[in-house]
Amino acid sequence: MADTMELRDIEVWDGNMAASQALRQVQVDVVAAYPITPSTPIVENYGNFAANGYVDGEFVMVESEHAAMSGCIGAAAAGGRVATATSSQGFALMVETLYSASGMRLPIILNVVNRALGAPLNVNGDHSDMYLGRDSGWIQFDAYNPQNAYDLNFIAFKVAEDHDVRLPAMVHQDGFMTSHTAQGVATLTDEAAYNFVGEFQPMNDMLDLDHPVTHGVQTEEDWHFEHKARQQHALMTAALPKIEAAFAEFEKLTGRKYNVVETYNMEDAELAVICMGTSVETAEEVSNELRAKGIKAGVVGIRVFRPWPLEQLAAVLKDVKAIAALDRSSPHGTVGTLYNEIAGSLFNTGTKAVLTNYIYGLGGRDLTKAHLVGIYEDLKANMDAGKPTTPLQQYIGLRGPKLSFF
Amino acid sequence: MEKKGWDGFEIGAMLRSFDGATRDIATTLPENRPYSQSNSFTASVADWRIEKPLFNKDYCIDCQFCWVFCPDMSIISRDKKMVGIDFDHCKGCGICVEVCPTNPKSLLMFPEQKDEEEALAEWPKKDKNAKAEEPKED
Numbered sequence: 171m172a173d174t175m176e177l178r179d180i181e182v183w184d185g186n187m188a189a190s191q192a193l194r195q196v197q198v199d200v201v202a203a204y205p206i207t208p209s210t211p212i213v214e215n216y217g218n219f220a221a222n223g224y225v226d227g228e229f230v231m232v233e234s235e236h237a238a239m240s241g242c243i244g245a246a247a248a249g250g251r252v253a254t255a256t257s258s259q260g261f262a263l264m265v266e267t268l269y270s271a272s273g274m275r276l277p278i279i280l281n282v283v284n285r286a287l288g289a290p291l292n293v294n295g296d297h298s299d300m301y302l303g304r305d306s307g308w309i310q311f312d313a314y315n316p317q318n319a320y321d322l323n324f325i326a327f328k329v330a331e332d333h334d335v336r337l338p339a340m341v342h343q344d345g346f347m348t349s350h351t352a353q354g355v356a357t358l359t360d361e362a363a364y365n366f367v368g369e370f371q372p373m374n375d376m377l378d379l380d381h382p383v384t385h386g387v388q389t390e391e392d393w394h395f396e397h398k399a400r401q402q403h404a405l406m407t408a409a410l411p412k413i414e415a416a417f418a419e420f421e422k423l424t425g426r427k428y429n430v431v432e433t434y435n436m437e438d439a440e441l442a443v444i445c446m447g448t449s450v451e452t453a454e455e456v457s458n459e460l461r462a463k464g465i466k467a468g469v470v471g472i473r474v475f476r477p478w479p480l481e482q483l484a485a486v487l488k489d490v491k492a493i494a495a496l497d498r499s500s501p502h503g504t505v506g507t508l509y510n511e512i513a514g515s516l517f518n519t520g521t522k523a524v525l526t527n528y529i530y531g532l533g534g535r536d537l538t539k540a541h542l543v544g545i546y547e548d549l550k551a552n553m554d555a556g557k558p559t560t561p562l563q564q565y566i567g568l569r570g571p572k573l574s575f576f
Numbered sequence: 577m578e579k580k581g582w583d584g585f586e587i588g589a590m591l592r593s594f595d596g597a598t599r600d601i602a603t604t605l606p607e608n609r610p611y612s613q614s615n616s617f618t619a620s621v622a623d624w625r626i627e628k629p630l631f632n633k634d635y636c637i638d639c640q641f642c643w644v645f646c647p648d649m650s651i652i653s654r655d656k657k658m659v660g661i662d663f664d665h666c667k668g669c670g671i672c673v674e675v676c677p678t679n680p681k682s683l684l685m686f687p688e689q690k691d692e693e694e695a696l697a698e699w700p701k702k703d704k705n706a707k708a709e710e711p712k713e714d
Contacts, residue, residue, distance in 0.1 A: 275588035336587055374590050382593040382601075389589070392579065397589065399582035 172197065172226045177357040185319040185348035188355050189255065189281045189341065190215035192323035194224055195363035198279075199250030199370070202230040202241030206260035207293045208345040209283035213255050227251075235260035239267035239280075246276035247385040249375025251327070253278065257345060258285035261299040265306065271338045272307030273401060274385055277330035278338040279323065280308070284447065285345040286533040294534020295345030297446060297498040300475065301507050307401055309339035309409055310475040314450045316353045319343045321426060324358075327367045328416045334408045336373060337401070342475075344447040346534065358424065366423055405477050413474060430479040431486055432471035435461060439468025441549040442487060444508055445496035446472050449530075449537050453496075456542040467546050472508070480515045487516060492524045492549035498531040505563055505576070524552040527563040541566050591615075605654075617665075625668035627685045630695045631660055636682040642672035658682075679706055 175194070183191065189212045193201065201220075203213035213229075220229040227250075232238045235256050246252040256264060261282055271278050284300050286292040303310060311326055313319040319341065326339040343349055358366070374383050389397060410430060417428040434454045436442065443453045450471035460467040470486055472479075487493060497506025504510070509527035516523065528545060531537045544566070551559040561574035586592075591614040594601070601609060611617045636658050643651040643658070650666035652659040661672075673683045680700045 273589050275590075374586065374588060380597040380599060382598065384591045384593065385589065387589050387591050396580070396582040396585070400585075400587060403582070404587070 173223045174360040175224055177359065179357060180354045181357050182352050183316050183320070183355045184211075184350050184352045185313065185316040185343040186211035186283065186350065187215055188316040188320035189323055189343070190219070191357070192320050192363070193253050193279075193281075194219045195358065195360050196251065196324065196327050196367045197226060197364060198253045199227040200230060200242065200245035200252050201227065201254055202232050202238045202245065202252075203254045204232050204235050204238045204256070204260060206235065206257045208285060208295070208349045209255040209257040209260075209281060211349070212281050212283070235263040236267055239264045239271065239278075242278045242280075243267060243271050243274065243276055243386075246271070246278050247274065247376050249370075249372035249377045251331070251370040252276075253280070253327075255281035255283065257283045258287055258293075258299050259291075262287060262302060265302065268303060268306040268308060268338075270386065273397065275336040275401065275404075276338060277327075277336055279326050279330060280338065280340045281319075281323070282340050282342045283345050283349045284342055290533075292533040293345070295347050295349075295447070295498075296532050296534065297342075298500065300340075300342050300446075301499045303340060304476055304507065307337065307405065308476060309335075309337055309405070309413075311339065311341045312446050312471075312473055312475055313341060313343040313348060314446075314448055314471065315348055316343075316351065317355050317426070318428075319348060320355050320357075321420065321424070321428070324363060324366050325413065325416045325420060325428070328419075329409065329412045331367075331370060332408075332412050333371065333373055335404060335412050337405055337409065342447070347448040356424065356426070362423065366420065409477050410474070410479065428473060429482075430474040431482045432473050433486055434469040434471070435466075436468035436470060436486060436490075438466055439489075440466040440491045440553055441546055442468045442470050442490045442493045443496060443542065443545060443549075444470040444472070444493060444512060445498075446475070446508070447498065449496060449498065452537055452539060453542055456539050456546065459539075460543070460546055465546065465550065478511055478515075480511075483512065483515045484519050484521075487512075487523065488519065488521060490521075490523050491553040492526075494526055494528055494545045494549055496528045496530055496537075496545075498537075499529075500532055501529065501563070509563070522556070524549075524556070524558055526552065526558055526560060528566050529563065530566045535567050537567065620664040621667060622663055625666060626688055627668045627670065628663065628666065628688050628690070629661055629668070629670065629672050629683045630686050630690070630692055631658065632680075632682050632684075632696055632699050633658070634682075634699075635678045635680060637678055639677060641675040641677060642683060645671050645675045647671065679703060 242252045286296045287298040311322040330339040421427045435457045453469040457467040495509040562576035565573040595610045643653045650662040
């Protein structure tokens with residue numbers, strides 16, 4: 171039996187430690203991991219817990235991220251509670267196996283500490299790796315601070331392992347800005363945390379020797395389409411209700427309320443900034459300052475990136491006049507992902523809102539309050555004109571001549 | 577059989593070997609195992625074959641060479657006695673005939689459509705001039 175750890179009500183943890191502690195508290199059976207900056211401390215801390223008797227499970231050191239996720243897939247198919255962590259290039263190397271995990275319906279939890287994708291090589295935070303995972307069939311949660319990183323791990327295990335869902339889930343946090351920034355994190359006791367997620371309930375596990383199964387089979391045109399449809403059906407119909415139920419139960423336990431779409435100052439907002447990660451809290455502060463000047467500025471944060479909360483977003487944005495979609499990833503040949511998704515969410519609604527796109531913060535470049543004030547000023551001009559007064563896609567915080575497209 | 581729609585099968589890229597629970601499968605004879613529809617044992621690959629081995633028990637000495645050498649477990653043997661051939665899974669490779677040591681051979685290859693009674697009636701007699709072959713090492 172693993173030793174329990176006495177935690178203070180509030181611990182000073184960075185996002186990485188918060189995630190490691192959550193993995194320890196849910197008593198993961200197998201962590202197969204290959205370290206990469208800035209997610210290294212998650213598995214490093216976990217290895218420390220394992221070595222010191224705080225974990226009953228296995229810690230498997232492998233030779234690459236591809237092998238790490240492959241090990242997780244094997245352990246999950248065998249019937250264990252499984253998790254790992256990665257970032258950036260390591261995430262990119264995992265991509266092939268991410269599709270295997272979701273197609274095989276294995277509820278693995280992957281902590282992704284978001285980091286830019288090279289070249290040029292860069293260890294700092296942007297959302298390139300998170301966006302790379304968006305078609306992989308995983309549930310994707312986004313943390314804005316260490317507290318979220320801790321809490322969303324419990325939510326992720328509870329939802330992913332539910333037999334109506336049985337899909338893997340990622341918990342994203344921003345590299346360094348969340349992963350290495352120590353803040354006060356309200357903790358759960360080991361017992362309360364474990365009980366919230368509950369004992370792992372295996373399904374079709376290989377270690378059930380009375381019911382032998384073959385995992386990872388091949389199907390061609392006669393079955394492949396049906397399998398992918400079934401997987402999409404679970405992600406589209408089961409995941410969001412289970413996430414909302416888990417959020418509600420978590421609020422009862424902790425008082426901390428999460429929503430698939432987070433809103434701030436949105437009740438009567440005319441101008442909305444939509445973003446993810448640490449940028450949400452910066453935008454909230456700017457919206458408060460603008461509110462003091464009588465500008466109806468609001469902020470929308472995407473908490474659940476996949477499955478995409480299309481209806482919830484359309485409802486939140488129905489009375490807004492101008493919207494800025496902020497993407498922390500180079501869109502390489504088109505508009506930013508959030509712009510695209512939001513446009514898709516609003517196209518068949520009655521909205522006349524003006525939608526524009528900002529590319530910011532690549533490779534860990536700061537998003538400042540001054541940038542956000544400028545964005546809200548653009549939105550105000552768009553609202554007054556009833557049409558875009560700027561190019562649809564603008565780069566902000568970039569040196570050199572102003573860069574924009576469309 | 578009509579294939580099921582997207583909502584008609586178990587989730588995951590997963591297939592069951594047997595219908596229901598199985599215990600002591602290693603000591604259960606294949607004909608008594610509850611192989612599932614998706615188990616490869618249930619599928620027939622008889623149409624892969626253009627020649628088939630036929631078995632003549634009059635000459636068989638139950639040495640089990642054919643059973644040992646068959647690459648597809650298609651020689652049916654019970655209590656160390658040769659019983660016959662699993663024609664759902666035999667692919668007609670002829671290895672069983674090759675390793676059969678009797679004179680004449682107890683297994684011979686025939687065209688797929690050959691009638692068994694006819695084949696047995698035409699079975700060659702003992703070759704009195706044949707020398708016992710020494711096993712060759714490769």
